[in-house]
Amino acid sequence: MTHHSDQRAYFFKIDTTIKKIRNALQKRLNEAGIDLTVDQWVLLDHISREEGISQNALAEVTYKDPPTVTRIIDLLEKKGLVERRMAAGDRRKFNLFLTEKGVACHNEAFPVVAEIRRKGWGELNESDYQQFVRIMDSIYNNFSETE
Amino acid sequence: MTHHSDQRAYFFKIDTTIKKIRNALQKRLNEAGIDLTVDQWVLLDHISREEGISQNALAEVTYKDPPTVTRIIDLLEKKGLVERRMAAGDRRKFNLFLTEKGVACHNEAFPVVAEIRRKGWGELNESDYQQFVRIMDSIYNNFSETE
Protein backbone atom coordinates (compact mmCIF):
# COMPACT_ATOMS: atom_id res chain seq x y z
CA MET A 1 0.00 0.00 0.00
CA THR A 2 1.98 2.95 -1.20
CA HIS A 3 -1.02 5.13 -1.70
CA HIS A 4 0.29 8.15 0.12
CA SER A 5 1.35 10.17 -2.88
CA ASP A 6 -1.41 8.65 -5.02
CA GLN A 7 -4.13 9.81 -2.75
CA ARG A 8 -2.61 13.22 -2.68
CA ALA A 9 -2.46 13.34 -6.45
CA TYR A 10 -5.81 12.24 -7.76
CA PHE A 11 -7.70 15.35 -6.81
CA PHE A 12 -4.99 17.48 -8.33
CA LYS A 13 -4.90 15.43 -11.51
CA ILE A 14 -8.62 15.75 -12.10
CA ASP A 15 -8.46 19.44 -11.40
CA THR A 16 -5.64 20.18 -13.82
CA THR A 17 -7.14 17.99 -16.52
CA ILE A 18 -10.50 19.71 -16.47
CA LYS A 19 -8.78 23.09 -16.56
CA LYS A 20 -6.77 21.98 -19.56
CA ILE A 21 -9.90 20.89 -21.41
CA ARG A 22 -11.78 24.07 -20.58
CA ASN A 23 -8.89 26.24 -21.66
CA ALA A 24 -8.45 24.36 -24.91
CA LEU A 25 -12.14 24.65 -25.72
CA GLN A 26 -12.30 28.31 -24.83
CA LYS A 27 -9.30 29.01 -26.98
CA ARG A 28 -10.82 27.25 -29.99
CA LEU A 29 -14.13 29.05 -29.55
CA ASN A 30 -12.30 32.36 -29.48
CA GLU A 31 -10.24 31.46 -32.52
CA ALA A 32 -13.42 30.55 -34.37
CA GLY A 33 -14.82 33.97 -33.51
CA ILE A 34 -17.63 32.46 -31.47
CA ASP A 35 -18.68 34.74 -28.63
CA LEU A 36 -19.39 32.07 -26.02
CA THR A 37 -17.72 30.98 -22.80
CA VAL A 38 -17.54 27.28 -22.04
CA ASP A 39 -20.31 27.51 -19.46
CA GLN A 40 -22.48 29.52 -21.81
CA TRP A 41 -21.99 26.77 -24.38
CA VAL A 42 -23.02 24.12 -21.86
CA LEU A 43 -26.33 25.87 -21.17
CA LEU A 44 -26.93 26.70 -24.84
CA ASP A 45 -26.36 23.07 -25.75
CA HIS A 46 -28.73 21.76 -23.10
CA ILE A 47 -31.47 24.15 -24.11
CA SER A 48 -30.98 23.06 -27.68
CA ARG A 49 -31.47 19.43 -26.66
CA GLU A 50 -34.43 20.13 -24.42
CA GLU A 51 -36.25 23.21 -25.59
CA GLY A 52 -38.64 24.73 -23.08
CA ILE A 53 -36.67 23.52 -20.07
CA SER A 54 -37.01 25.63 -16.89
CA GLN A 55 -34.09 27.33 -15.21
CA ASN A 56 -34.25 25.08 -12.19
CA ALA A 57 -34.28 21.94 -14.31
CA LEU A 58 -31.41 23.34 -16.33
CA ALA A 59 -29.46 23.99 -13.13
CA GLU A 60 -29.98 20.41 -12.09
CA VAL A 61 -28.91 18.72 -15.31
CA THR A 62 -25.85 20.93 -15.68
CA TYR A 63 -24.84 20.68 -12.01
CA LYS A 64 -24.87 24.40 -11.65
CA ASP A 65 -26.70 26.45 -9.05
CA PRO A 66 -29.87 28.34 -9.84
CA PRO A 67 -28.23 31.76 -9.33
CA THR A 68 -25.45 30.80 -11.70
CA VAL A 69 -27.98 29.73 -14.30
CA THR A 70 -29.86 32.99 -13.89
CA ARG A 71 -26.78 35.03 -14.68
CA ILE A 72 -25.61 32.94 -17.59
CA ILE A 73 -29.10 33.03 -19.10
CA ASP A 74 -29.08 36.81 -18.62
CA LEU A 75 -25.93 36.96 -20.70
CA LEU A 76 -27.27 34.63 -23.38
CA GLU A 77 -30.48 36.64 -23.52
CA LYS A 78 -28.53 39.87 -23.83
CA LYS A 79 -26.69 38.37 -26.79
CA GLY A 80 -30.02 37.45 -28.32
CA LEU A 81 -29.30 33.71 -28.31
CA VAL A 82 -31.89 32.57 -25.79
CA GLU A 83 -35.44 33.62 -25.02
CA ARG A 84 -37.33 33.37 -21.72
CA ARG A 85 -41.04 32.68 -22.14
CA MET A 86 -43.54 32.60 -19.32
CA ALA A 87 -44.50 29.02 -18.55
CA ALA A 88 -48.13 28.17 -19.09
CA GLY A 89 -49.75 27.15 -15.83
CA ASP A 90 -46.95 28.30 -13.54
CA ARG A 91 -46.08 31.95 -13.64
CA ARG A 92 -43.04 31.40 -11.45
CA LYS A 93 -41.31 29.48 -14.18
CA PHE A 94 -39.67 30.42 -17.41
CA ASN A 95 -39.39 28.15 -20.40
CA LEU A 96 -36.15 28.61 -22.24
CA PHE A 97 -35.84 28.57 -26.00
CA LEU A 98 -33.11 29.27 -28.50
CA THR A 99 -33.69 32.16 -30.83
CA GLU A 100 -32.86 31.83 -34.52
CA LYS A 101 -29.56 33.46 -33.75
CA GLY A 102 -29.11 30.99 -30.91
CA VAL A 103 -29.66 28.05 -33.22
CA ALA A 104 -27.18 29.51 -35.69
CA CYS A 105 -24.65 30.02 -32.92
CA HIS A 106 -25.14 26.48 -31.69
CA ASN A 107 -24.66 25.10 -35.18
CA GLU A 108 -21.50 27.08 -35.51
CA ALA A 109 -20.08 26.06 -32.14
CA PHE A 110 -21.00 22.39 -32.27
CA PRO A 111 -18.27 21.22 -34.64
CA VAL A 112 -15.69 23.16 -32.65
CA VAL A 113 -16.75 21.40 -29.46
CA ALA A 114 -16.81 18.03 -31.21
CA GLU A 115 -13.30 18.61 -32.49
CA ILE A 116 -12.04 19.34 -28.98
CA ARG A 117 -13.79 16.26 -27.62
CA ARG A 118 -12.12 14.08 -30.24
CA LYS A 119 -8.78 15.73 -29.71
CA GLY A 120 -8.90 15.19 -25.95
CA TRP A 121 -9.99 11.60 -26.19
CA GLY A 122 -7.35 10.91 -28.83
CA GLU A 123 -6.42 7.26 -29.20
CA LEU A 124 -8.18 6.04 -26.08
CA ASN A 125 -10.59 3.22 -26.83
CA GLU A 126 -13.88 1.81 -25.66
CA SER A 127 -12.25 -0.24 -22.91
CA ASP A 128 -10.46 2.85 -21.63
CA TYR A 129 -13.76 4.62 -21.56
CA GLN A 130 -15.32 1.90 -19.44
CA GLN A 131 -12.43 2.08 -16.98
CA PHE A 132 -12.70 5.83 -16.92
CA VAL A 133 -16.42 5.81 -16.23
CA ARG A 134 -16.09 3.13 -13.58
CA ILE A 135 -13.42 5.00 -11.65
CA MET A 136 -14.97 8.44 -11.93
CA ASP A 137 -18.39 7.14 -10.95
CA SER A 138 -16.85 5.36 -8.02
CA ILE A 139 -15.23 8.52 -6.73
CA TYR A 140 -18.41 10.45 -7.37
CA ASN A 141 -20.58 7.95 -5.57
CA ASN A 142 -18.25 7.80 -2.59
CA PHE A 143 -19.34 11.34 -1.87
CA SER A 144 -23.00 10.85 -2.67
CA GLU A 145 -23.75 8.34 0.02
CA THR A 146 -25.03 8.87 3.51
CA GLU A 147 -23.59 12.06 4.82
CA MET B 1 -17.53 2.75 -32.74
CA THR B 2 -20.38 4.14 -30.71
CA HIS B 3 -18.42 6.95 -29.20
CA HIS B 4 -20.94 9.66 -29.83
CA SER B 5 -22.45 9.81 -26.38
CA ASP B 6 -19.16 8.83 -24.76
CA GLN B 7 -17.32 11.73 -26.21
CA ARG B 8 -20.06 14.03 -25.13
CA ALA B 9 -19.94 12.68 -21.61
CA TYR B 10 -16.32 12.56 -20.54
CA PHE B 11 -15.86 16.29 -20.15
CA PHE B 12 -19.05 16.48 -18.14
CA LYS B 13 -18.09 13.56 -15.95
CA ILE B 14 -14.75 15.04 -15.01
CA ASP B 15 -16.40 18.36 -14.32
CA THR B 16 -19.08 16.98 -12.03
CA THR B 17 -16.65 14.71 -10.20
CA ILE B 18 -14.23 17.48 -9.35
CA LYS B 19 -17.13 19.64 -8.18
CA LYS B 20 -18.30 16.82 -5.94
CA ILE B 21 -14.86 16.45 -4.39
CA ARG B 22 -14.44 20.17 -3.85
CA ASN B 23 -17.85 20.50 -2.26
CA ALA B 24 -17.28 17.53 0.04
CA LEU B 25 -13.93 18.90 1.16
CA GLN B 26 -15.29 22.40 1.70
CA LYS B 27 -18.15 21.03 3.72
CA ARG B 28 -15.82 19.04 5.98
CA LEU B 29 -13.53 22.02 6.48
CA ASN B 30 -16.50 24.12 7.48
CA GLU B 31 -17.81 21.46 9.81
CA ALA B 32 -14.40 21.25 11.45
CA GLY B 33 -14.51 25.00 12.01
CA ILE B 34 -11.48 25.56 9.79
CA ASP B 35 -11.61 28.94 8.06
CA LEU B 36 -10.10 27.89 4.74
CA THR B 37 -11.45 27.47 1.24
CA VAL B 38 -10.24 24.55 -0.85
CA ASP B 39 -7.97 26.76 -2.92
CA GLN B 40 -6.59 28.47 0.16
CA TRP B 41 -5.77 25.01 1.49
CA VAL B 42 -3.96 24.09 -1.72
CA LEU B 43 -1.64 27.10 -1.44
CA LEU B 44 -1.15 26.73 2.29
CA ASP B 45 -0.20 23.09 1.80
CA HIS B 46 2.31 23.88 -0.95
CA ILE B 47 3.96 26.59 1.08
CA SER B 48 4.20 24.17 3.96
CA ARG B 49 5.99 21.68 1.74
CA GLU B 50 8.28 24.25 0.16
CA GLU B 51 8.83 27.14 2.49
CA GLY B 52 10.23 30.28 0.91
CA ILE B 53 8.68 29.57 -2.50
CA SER B 54 7.97 32.63 -4.64
CA GLN B 55 4.48 33.53 -5.79
CA ASN B 56 5.26 32.80 -9.41
CA ALA B 57 6.68 29.38 -8.59
CA LEU B 58 3.63 28.70 -6.44
CA ALA B 59 1.38 29.67 -9.32
CA GLU B 60 3.17 27.22 -11.55
CA VAL B 61 3.07 24.19 -9.27
CA THR B 62 -0.57 24.74 -8.36
CA TYR B 63 -1.68 25.49 -11.94
CA LYS B 64 -3.11 28.81 -10.89
CA ASP B 65 -2.48 32.21 -12.43
CA PRO B 66 -0.26 34.80 -10.77
CA PRO B 67 -3.19 37.18 -10.17
CA THR B 68 -5.14 34.41 -8.50
CA VAL B 69 -2.17 33.56 -6.29
CA THR B 70 -1.80 37.22 -5.38
CA ARG B 71 -5.38 37.38 -4.19
CA ILE B 72 -5.36 34.12 -2.28
CA ILE B 73 -2.08 35.04 -0.58
CA ASP B 74 -3.65 38.40 0.33
CA LEU B 75 -6.43 36.52 2.07
CA LEU B 76 -4.08 34.11 3.81
CA GLU B 77 -1.91 37.01 4.93
CA LYS B 78 -4.96 38.87 6.22
CA LYS B 79 -5.84 35.80 8.28
CA GLY B 80 -2.30 35.77 9.65
CA LEU B 81 -1.49 32.34 8.22
CA VAL B 82 1.14 33.31 5.68
CA GLU B 83 3.92 35.86 5.60
CA ARG B 84 5.50 37.61 2.60
CA ARG B 85 9.20 38.37 3.00
CA MET B 86 11.25 40.31 0.51
CA ALA B 87 13.54 37.95 -1.34
CA ALA B 88 17.21 38.52 -0.75
CA GLY B 89 18.91 39.56 -3.97
CA ASP B 90 15.73 40.13 -6.00
CA ARG B 91 13.44 42.91 -4.92
CA ARG B 92 10.77 41.80 -7.39
CA LYS B 93 10.16 38.58 -5.52
CA PHE B 94 8.51 37.60 -2.30
CA ASN B 95 9.37 34.47 -0.35
CA LEU B 96 6.37 32.91 1.29
CA PHE B 97 6.37 31.38 4.76
CA LEU B 98 3.77 29.99 7.12
CA THR B 99 3.35 31.83 10.38
CA GLU B 100 2.96 29.89 13.62
CA LYS B 101 -0.75 30.26 13.23
CA GLY B 102 -0.40 29.01 9.64
CA VAL B 103 1.40 25.89 10.79
CA ALA B 104 -1.26 25.25 13.41
CA CYS B 105 -3.99 25.71 10.80
CA HIS B 106 -2.23 23.33 8.42
CA ASN B 107 -1.89 20.69 11.13
CA GLU B 108 -5.57 21.03 11.90
CA ALA B 109 -6.70 20.84 8.28
CA PHE B 110 -4.41 18.03 7.15
CA PRO B 111 -6.31 15.12 8.70
CA VAL B 112 -9.57 16.50 7.34
CA VAL B 113 -8.14 16.59 3.83
CA ALA B 114 -6.66 13.13 4.22
CA GLU B 115 -10.01 11.78 5.34
CA ILE B 116 -11.71 13.18 2.27
CA ARG B 117 -9.00 11.75 0.01
CA ARG B 118 -9.50 8.32 1.49
CA LYS B 119 -13.24 8.60 1.34
CA GLY B 120 -13.20 9.58 -2.33
CA TRP B 121 -10.78 6.87 -3.36
CA GLY B 122 -12.75 4.29 -1.37
CA GLU B 123 -12.12 0.72 -2.45
CA LEU B 124 -10.28 1.51 -5.64
CA ASN B 125 -6.91 -0.20 -5.79
CA GLU B 126 -3.44 0.34 -7.16
CA SER B 127 -4.33 -1.03 -10.58
CA ASP B 128 -7.29 1.34 -10.76
CA TYR B 129 -4.96 4.17 -9.93
CA GLN B 130 -2.63 3.26 -12.76
CA GLN B 131 -5.55 3.19 -15.20
CA PHE B 132 -6.78 6.48 -13.87
CA VAL B 133 -3.41 8.17 -14.21
CA ARG B 134 -2.85 6.76 -17.68
CA ILE B 135 -6.19 8.00 -18.99
CA MET B 136 -6.09 11.41 -17.35
CA ASP B 137 -2.54 12.00 -18.46
CA SER B 138 -3.46 10.96 -21.96
CA ILE B 139 -6.28 13.49 -22.12
CA TYR B 140 -4.07 16.12 -20.57
CA ASN B 141 -1.25 15.51 -22.99
CA ASN B 142 -3.56 15.57 -25.99
CA PHE B 143 -4.01 19.24 -25.27
CA SER B 144 -0.40 19.97 -24.43
CA GLU B 145 1.05 19.10 -27.80
CA THR B 146 1.73 21.30 -30.78
CA GLU B 147 -1.06 23.77 -31.05
Place this chain on the structure above:
DNA sequence: CTGGTTTATTTAGTAGGCTAATAGTTGGTG
Protein backbone atom coordinates in the same frame (compact mmCIF):
# COMPACT_ATOMS: atom_id res chain seq x y z
C1' DC C 1 -60.86 32.70 1.30
C1' DT C 2 -57.05 33.07 4.56
C1' DG C 3 -52.63 31.93 6.30
C1' DG C 4 -48.65 28.97 6.08
C1' DT C 5 -45.64 26.24 3.32
C1' DT C 6 -43.35 25.17 -0.94
C1' DT C 7 -41.16 26.27 -5.32
C1' DA C 8 -38.81 29.27 -8.84
C1' DT C 9 -36.22 32.90 -9.48
C1' DT C 10 -33.55 36.84 -8.21
C1' DT C 11 -30.34 39.69 -5.39
C1' DA C 12 -26.24 40.44 -2.67
C1' DG C 13 -21.82 39.16 -1.07
C1' DT C 14 -17.46 36.57 -1.07
C1' DA C 15 -14.14 33.84 -3.70
C1' DG C 16 -11.62 32.11 -7.67
C1' DG C 17 -10.08 31.95 -12.92
C1' DC C 18 -8.62 34.30 -16.99
C1' DT C 19 -6.79 38.25 -19.74
C1' DA C 20 -4.66 42.52 -20.42
C1' DA C 21 -2.21 46.31 -18.74
C1' DT C 22 1.13 48.35 -15.54
C1' DA C 23 5.01 49.37 -12.14
C1' DG C 24 9.18 48.20 -10.74
C1' DT C 25 13.38 45.14 -11.21
C1' DT C 26 16.93 42.67 -13.35
C1' DG C 27 20.33 41.54 -16.69
C1' DG C 28 22.41 41.57 -21.06
C1' DT C 29 24.17 44.40 -24.86
C1' DG C 30 25.45 48.24 -27.77
Place this chain on the structure above:
DNA sequence: CACCAACTATTAGCCTACTAAATAAACCAG
Protein backbone atom coordinates in the same frame (compact mmCIF):
# COMPACT_ATOMS: atom_id res chain seq x y z
C1' DC D 1 26.48 54.12 -19.00
C1' DA D 2 22.06 53.60 -21.51
C1' DC D 3 18.79 50.89 -23.46
C1' DC D 4 15.84 47.08 -24.09
C1' DA D 5 13.91 42.65 -23.27
C1' DA D 6 12.38 39.55 -19.85
C1' DC D 7 10.57 38.82 -15.34
C1' DT D 8 7.65 39.43 -10.71
C1' DA D 9 3.90 40.97 -8.74
C1' DT D 10 -0.08 43.75 -8.84
C1' DT D 11 -4.38 45.83 -10.51
C1' DA D 12 -8.64 46.03 -13.10
C1' DG D 13 -12.37 43.91 -15.52
C1' DC D 14 -15.21 40.24 -16.86
C1' DC D 15 -17.16 35.74 -15.93
C1' DT D 16 -18.35 31.89 -12.97
C1' DA D 17 -19.39 29.39 -8.25
C1' DC D 18 -21.54 29.07 -4.08
C1' DT D 19 -24.34 30.67 -0.03
C1' DA D 20 -27.97 32.98 2.25
C1' DA D 21 -31.76 35.68 2.06
C1' DA D 22 -35.51 38.10 -0.39
C1' DT D 23 -39.39 38.11 -3.56
C1' DA D 24 -43.23 36.31 -5.89
C1' DA D 25 -46.39 32.97 -7.22
C1' DA D 26 -48.59 28.55 -6.35
C1' DC D 27 -50.39 25.12 -3.43
C1' DC D 28 -52.74 23.35 0.58
C1' DA D 29 -55.11 22.93 5.04
C1' DG D 30 -58.57 24.70 7.76
